[in-house]
Amino acid sequence: MNRKQKYVLITGLLIIAVALILWFTQGAEILTKTQIIIDKTTDLDRMLGVENKEYVDKFVLGFDYVGGFSAAVAVLSGILIYLFRNKQKEA
Numbered sequence: 001m002n003r004k005q006k007y008v009l010i011t012g013l014l015i016i017a018v019a020l021i022l023w024f025t026q027g028a029e030i031l032t033k034t035q036i037i038i039d040k041t042t043d044l045d046r047m048l049g050v051e052n053k054e055y056v057d058k059f060v061l062g063f064d065y066v067g068g069f070s071a072a073v074a075v076l077s078g079i080l081i082y083l084f085r086n087k088q089k090e091a
Contacts, residue, residue, distance in 0.1 A: 002084065002086055005081045005084050005085065008081050008084065009077065011077070012073050012074065012076070016073055016074065019066050019070055019073075020066065022061065022066075023061055023063060026060055026061045027060055028063075029061070029063065030062055030063050031064055032060065032064055033060040034057065034060075035055045035057055036055070036056055036058050036060065037053050037054070037056075038054050038056050039051075039053055040052045041053070
């Protein structure tokens, strides 16, 4: 493996690692969410048996996007590693 191939491999692995760390820090959700539920039930509402939940717009990154992005980076890195190989000349 030559220097360019090692550089592409390390860069690809770092990009995938950063994407996975970002996914993990946002809650490690399987599917991407655009809204989350906030419980605004007070103690009086609980005594009366009433639930007060509200949807709030918030983007939570899911593994569906991170997995697709990681697969695309892996395929692109594989193609670049193949293209940067040393071509041996036949004698």
